[in-house]
Amino acid sequence: MINLTVNGKSVSVPEGATILDAARKLNVKIPTLCHLENIHKTGSCRICMVEVEGARTLQASCVTPASEGMVVRTNTERVRESRKIMYELILSDHPKDCLSCSRNKSCELQAVGEIIQADESSYEGEKSKEYIDESSPSIVRDAAKCILCRRCVTICNEVQGVGILNAQDRGFASAISAGGKTLLGQAACTNCGQCTVVCPVNALHEKDSTQDVWAALANPAKTVVVQTAPAIRAALGEEFGYEAGTLVTGKMASALRDMGFDHVFDTNFAADLTIIEEGTEFLNRIVGMLYQKGAISAKKIDELGLHRNVNATIPMITSCSPGWIKFIEHYYPGQLGNVSSCKSPHMMLGALAKSYFAEKIGVRPEDMYVVSIMPCTAKKYEITRPEMVNGGVANVDAVLTTRELARMIKEAGINFEKLADGGFDSPLGLSSGAADIFGSTGGVMEAALRTVYELVTGRQLPFDKLHVAPIAGFERIKTAELVIENAKEEWAFLNGVAVKVAVTSGLVGAGILMNEIKDGESLYLFIEVMGCPGGCINGGGQPRPRDEKAKEKRMAALYREDEGKKIRKSHENPDIVKIYEEFLGKPLGHTSHELLHTTYTVRGRHGAAN
Amino acid sequence: MSNNETQCGCCEINENEKFSLLRQTIEKYEAKESNLIQILHMAQAIFGYLPENVLITIADEMNLSMSRIQGVVSFYSLFSTQPKGKHTIKVCLGTACYVRGGSKIVERIKELLEIDVGETTKDMTFSLEVMRCIGACGLAPAIAIDDTVYKRVNPNKLRQILAQYE
Numbered sequence: 001m002i003n004l005t006v007n008g009k010s011v012s013v014p015e016g017a018t019i020l021d022a023a024r025k026l027n028v029k030i031p032t033l034c035h036l037e038n039i040h041k042t043g044s045c046r047i048c049m050v051e052v053e054g055a056r057t058l059q060a061s062c063v064t065p066a067s068e069g070m071v072v073r074t075n076t077e078r079v080r081e082s083r084k085i086m087y088e089l090i091l092s093d094h095p096k097d098c099l100s101c102s103r104n105k106s107c108e109l110q111a112v113g114e115i116i117q118a119d120e121s122s123y124e125g126e127k128s129k130e131y132i133d134e135s136s137p138s139i140v141r142d143a144a145k146c147i148l149c150r151r152c153v154t155i156c157n158e159v160q161g162v163g164i165l166n167a168q169d170r171g172f173a174s175a176i177s178a179g180g181k182t183l184l185g186q187a188a189c190t191n192c193g194q195c196t197v198v199c200p201v202n203a204l205h206e207k208d209s210t211q212d213v214w215a216a217l218a219n220p221a222k223t224v225v226v227q228t229a230p231a232i233r234a235a236l237g238e239e240f241g242y243e244a245g246t247l248v249t250g251k252m253a254s255a256l257r258d259m260g261f262d263h264v265f266d267t268n269f270a271a272d273l274t275i276i277e278e279g280t281e282f283l284n285r286i287v288g289m290l291y292q293k294g295a296i297s298a299k300k301i302d303e304l305g306l307h308r309n310v311n312a313t314i315p316m317i318t319s320c321s322p323g324w325i326k327f328i329e330h331y332y333p334g335q336l337g338n339v340s341s342c343k344s345p346h347m348m349l350g351a352l353a354k355s356y357f358a359e360k361i362g363v364r365p366e367d368m369y370v371v372s373i374m375p376c377t378a379k380k381y382e383i384t385r386p387e388m389v390n391g392g393v394a395n396v397d398a399v400l401t402t403r404e405l406a407r408m409i410k411e412a413g414i415n416f417e418k419l420a421d422g423g424f425d426s427p428l429g430l431s432s433g434a435a436d437i438f439g440s441t442g443g444v445m446e447a448a449l450r451t452v453y454e455l456v457t458g459r460q461l462p463f464d465k466l467h468v469a470p471i472a473g474f475e476r477i478k479t480a481e482l483v484i485e486n487a488k489e490e491w492a493f494l495n496g497v498a499v500k501v502a503v504t505s506g507l508v509g510a511g512i513l514m515n516e517i518k519d520g521e522s523l524y525l526f527i528e529v530m531g532c533p534g535g536c537i538n539g540g541g542q543p544r545p546r547d548e549k550a551k552e553k554r555m556a557a558l559y560r561e562d563e564g565k566k567i568r569k570s571h572e573n574p575d576i577v578k579i580y581e582e583f584l585g586k587p588l589g590h591t592s593h594e595l596l597h598t599t600y601t602v603r604g605r606h607g608a609a610n
Numbered sequence: 611m612s613n614n615e616t617q618c619g620c621c622e623i624n625e626n627e628k629f630s631l632l633r634q635t636i637e638k639y640e641a642k643e644s645n646l647i648q649i650l651h652m653a654q655a656i657f658g659y660l661p662e663n664v665l666i667t668i669a670d671e672m673n674l675s676m677s678r679i680q681g682v683v684s685f686y687s688l689f690s691t692q693p694k695g696k697h698t699i700k701v702c703l704g705t706a707c708y709v710r711g712g713s714k715i716v717e718r719i720k721e722l723l724e725i726d727v728g729e730t731t732k733d734m735t736f737s738l739e740v741m742r743c744i745g746a747c748g749l750a751p752a753i754a755i756d757d758t759v760y761k762r763v764n765p766n767k768l769r770q771i772l773a774q775y776e
Contacts, residue, residue, distance in 0.1 A: 163675035169684045179677030180662070180691075187677070606666060606676050 004070035019050060019061035019072055030074050031083065031115040033090075033108060034149035035062040036198055037548055039159065045149055046086045047112060050074045058082055080116075087116050092123035094201075095130075095144050101202050102407070106544065108200035109147060126172065133177075135185030137384050138207055138377040138540075139193060143175055146203035152176060152195035159533060161508040162327070164189045176203075178607075188330040188607035190507065192323035192531045193377025193401075193540020206377045206541060209398045210408050216369040216397070217260045223361070224369045225353050226261040227346055227428070228252060230268055231375040231439030231536035232402050234557035238543040238550070239406030240416045245553025247561055250421025255409050256373075257422055263357075266424040267372065268431030270349035271438040271447070273579070274320065275570035277596055278342045279452045280306075280587035281316065282526055286494070288312025296493050304490060305586065313337045315502075315517065315524040318444050320344045322382035323531030323540070325600065327507050332514040333602040338527075341597040343395075345438065346372040346379065347388055349428055350395035351595040356583045357428060365393045372399045375439070375539030378531065387598045401541025430575040433562030440555045441505035441535035442471040442478060445528040449482065449501070450569045456484060456491045466568055467559070471503040474534055474551065477512060478503045479524070501526045506533035628656050629667060636671045643674060646682055650689060659690045695730040695737040697775050699755050704743025706750040711765070715751055716740060718765040722772060735776060 001012040006023050013022045018041075023030050034045035043060035050061045053071035058079065061072075073079065090109070098104050130144040148167070153176060156165040164178050164187045178187035195204045216222050237246040256264045288309030290296045301308050319325060319340040328335060343351070350372065354365040372379060379399040382388065388395045400408070409416055424430070434450050437443030446468045453461045463469065470480040482499045484491075502524045504510055510529045516522040532539045537554035547553065567573055584591050623631070635652045639645035649668060650660065657664050660683055669676050683689045699719060703712045716727065719738055723731050730737040746752040749761030753771075760771055 157675075157678065163678045166675070166677040166681035167685075168677075168681050177677070179675075179680030182676070188675070606669065 002066050002068050002070075004066050004068070004072060006072045007074055013066050017066050019052070019059065019064050019066055019070070020048060022066045022072070023050075023061065023074060028074055029115070030061050031112045032062055033112050033147070033200060034151060036151050036154075039198070040149075040151045040154040042150060042154075045090070045147070047083055047116075049079060049082050049086070051076050051079055083116050084118055087113065087118045088122055090147050091118065092125060093128050094147065101145075102205060102208075103202040107202065128172070128175070133184050134207065135183035136189065136191065136207070136381070137185065138191035138380040139184055139189070139196060140205055140207050141177070141184055142203050142205075143177075145201045146176055147201055148174055148176065149200060150176070151198040151200065152204055155194045155198050159508070160190070160192060160194055160506060161511055162188070162190055162192075165195060182607065186608040188603070188605055190323040190327045190330070190531060191378035191381040191540075192507070194532060196377060196540055197538075197542065197544055206401050206404065207380055208404070209380065209400055210404050210411075212398050213371055213400060213408065216371070219369075221367060222369040223262050223358075223363045223367060224260070224371065225263045225265060225357075226256050226371045226373065227265040227267045227270075227349050227353075228256070228373045229346060229375055229439065229536060230271060230436050230443075230558060231539060231542065231554065232373050232405070233561065234439065234537060234554040235375065235402055235542050235550075236406060238546070239403065240409075243553070244545065244547040244550035245557040247557050248416075249561065250423070251416060251419040253424055254419040254422035255414050255416060258414050258419070259408065259412050261371070263353075263425045263428075264422070265349060265353065265428040266431055266435075267346045267349055267374075268435035268438070269424075269428045269573070269575065270345035270352070271435035272432050272570035272573045272576050273348055273352075273596070274342055274345045274438075274444075275434060275447050275451050276576060276580075276587050277348075277592060278316075278318065278340050279448050279455070279570075281340055281342065282448065282452060283456070284309055284588065285312040285314055285316050286497070286525065289314050290493065300493070307588070311337070315522055315527045316340055317527045317529055319598075320438065320444060321378070321529060321531040321536075322376070323378035324507070324510060324529045326378065326381070326603075327510060327531065328514065329601055329603045330605050330607070331511070332518065335514050335517050336600045336602065338517060339600060341599070343388070343596055343598045344379075344382065346374060346399075347382065347395050347598075348596045350383075350388075351390055352428060352579070352583075354393055354395065355390065355595060356579065360427070365391060369398070370396045372396050373402065373405050374399050375402050375536045375542045376532075377401060377540040379541075385598075390595055402539075402543055403541060406543070427575055427579070430573060432570050432573045433565035433568040434570045435573075436558050436561040436565070439536040440472075440558050441474070441530050442468070442503045442528065443535065443558070444530075445471055445501055445503050445526065447570060448526070449499075451571045453482065453484075454569065455571070456487050456494055458488045459486075465563060471501065471528075472555075474505075476504060476506065476509040499526065500524045501528070503528045505530040505535050507531055631656050632664065632667060633671060636668065641672045643672065646672070646674070646679070647686070650679075650683060654689060659693045661691065661693070665691075690728075692728070693730060693734070695734050697735060697756050698737045698739060699753060699772075700739045700741045700744065702742075702744045702746065702750070702752045702754070703740050704747065704750075706747035707743075707752055710750040712751045714765050715753060715763055715768065718768050719772075722769060736772070 003012050011022050011026050030048050033047040043063035048061045049058035051073040052059045133141040152165045157163045168177050216224050233249040237248040253264050284306045289312050317338045319342050350370040354368050358365050383396045434447035450461045471478045479502045484494045484497045487494050534551045538551045639649050665679050701716050753760050
């Protein structure tokens with residue numbers, strides 16, 4: 001341990017801790033701006049300067065290691081003056097249109113200003129070039145707002161390993177961009193939106209869809225249907241002051257109804273459906289692989305009602321995360337054959353709303369408007385894909401992030417805290433606990449295993465509370481192995497097969513697993529990939545966390561929601577059973593193929609501009 | 611390989627040979643990101659400048675994004691994404707040369723060649739750059755054309771100097 005004093009108080013911190021860590025331990029608040037715990041430490045903004053006895057100049061507390069006997073002062077005239085100058089210099093090149101800025105009152109620059117008590121900017125001078133890049137369907141870049149903190153650069157390069165956003169040019173001309181004349185919409189950007197979560201100001205934000213949704217709600221000719229992703233219920237509350245991890249499922253449904261949506265559905269229903277389709281596809285691929293090896297006969301495949309798939313590729317990889325899909329299309333197109341052909345759950349629900357449900361209520365698909373509330377910015381891009389259309393009508397018309405939904409609820413004058421708990425509408429609203437955990441890394445795999453294992457063996461998945469513990473949590477790559485024993489008679493040929501699975505979240509891990517497949521060294525039969533670190537609970541469209549443990553708390557909330565349900569397995573959802581009876585026929589059948597499955601596109605690794 | 615480092619001879623080799631030379635260079639530097647600046651230097655020596663297709667090749671071979679490479683290229687004024695003329699004129703605007711009329715020299719050259727700083731003449735003969743101190747303060751104002759330094763340059767004599775290169 002290292003002993004030092006901060007403002008005259010003694011404190012001990014472990015080796016490697018910074019002055020900022022030591023101050024925090026003493027509850028001494030040092031304002032910071034570019035610093036982002038565990039992610040971004042560069043000391044570039046110079047707001048967190050402190051006085052260290054014996055040092056000639058002030059030191060950036062976020063990057064200066066604490067050392068034995070150090071005497072630190074954070075509240076001297078010199079420190080306060082320096083902060084003020086740094087802050088006013090940043091302000092001198094920042095637009096002061098706070099009242100009309102969508103980050104008003106959630107802006108970190110503003111919040112720091114409150115601590116620093118800066119005067120009206122005393123520096124007047126040249127301004128950086130103003131431009132707004134709206135070329136991406138997901139992310140808007142407003143260069144004038146940028147304070148060059150480089151958090152987005154770190155998250156895009158180091159955390160996601162994509163490297164689209166980088167500092168270009170130098171000195172006053174410095175700007176963060178996709179490089180050269182490349183616009184964000186042309187770059188090989190995955191639209192994951194992690195940059196919009198870490199941006200302290202409004203320089204990076206999701207493309208606004210609230211106006212489109214208000215317009216649809218005001219249009220009497222439209223039947224407006226809404227659906228909510230699993231991860232929304234565990235995070236939306238944070239926008240209304242609730243602690244991270246508070247489940248607001250009931251209030252969310254009530255708020256949507258009060259906003260004027262005609263039907264409030266749950267993407268979770270389609271998550272259950274995904275498990276049936278994807279689970280069947282997985283078995284189909286395994287059987288196809290055995291068929292290729294001559295291990296089972298064509299007759300056997302016909303008996304199981306599966307396809308004689310001579311091109312089956314293993315491992316199969318999940319397809320729910322559109323950021324991940326765009327990543328593989330750009331960077332590992334050779335592995336696209338491994339990706340499940342299932343559309344993501346909200347696209348499935350959109351396709352069913354405009355077919356199965358529209359027919360039920362006698363509405364023409366073109367008169368229906370489907371809105372998806374997603375923790376994700378890439379979903380905004382996904383709905384623009386040409387594959388996501390059936391009968392000339394888009395499956396989903398608009399995507400709102402969790403943050404946008406919160407803004408709309410506030411705009412509608414709804415007192416969220418006071419709302420009574422509502423529920424989802426039938427027939428696309430009922431879901432099992434397996435669907436809830438789709439929002440968290442490891443959840444899709446666990447949900448799939450709960451169903452596939454039971455289908456093959458007739459027994460429940462042999463894990464405590466049905467949780468496959470080795471694939472839960474925030475590690476980059478998690479693996480598990482399940483050996484099939486005592487399978488049901490028709491699946492007896494699978495006895496002894498070791499189902500090795502891998503789960504990753506964040507695109508760096510995805511890259512590692514794809515390289516293994518590329519090199520023929522992958523050990524797995526099934527891989528789950530979620531584009532954002534931790535999965536959708538930490539998606540690019542989620543509330544910007546005020547709590548360092550927000551990810552963990554949201555994840556725990558989804559597991560709570562799962563455990564609180566009577567039905568915990570997708571195949572036991574009675575409305576799923578019903579939709580196959582009434583409409584879809586069988587998994588991977590003709591109707592499923594038309595509505596619920598998709599194809600992928602090979603894209604260059606340098607995007608459209610190059 | 612080592613020959614090419616000191617004497618590029620690139621005028622004599624064709625595009626394909628240039629790209630194969632570039633790939634060899636990247637391989638020699640083990641495609642390490644920490645060697646990127648050196649690789650870009652070599653690439654500029656081979657091609658004369660850093661056009662987009664060269665940057666794409668570097669990005670692919672080094673498994674880096676274009677944006678990352680463009681970030682480095684745009685940071686250092688020594689790198690150019692525009693083609694260079696046969697001869698590069700560097701006008702010194704270091705303190706000594708500046709006070710002795712360096713900026714007048716720049717203005718005169720701009721007039722004579724009808725180009726701005728950082729540009730190249732239409733016939734690809736001259737590129738114009740400005741430098742901060744070329745270490746010839748005692749000879750101020752100085753300019754350098756390729757490897758030749760001209761001392762105490764009189765703006766009125768510039769036409770004669772340039773004529774030697776046309």
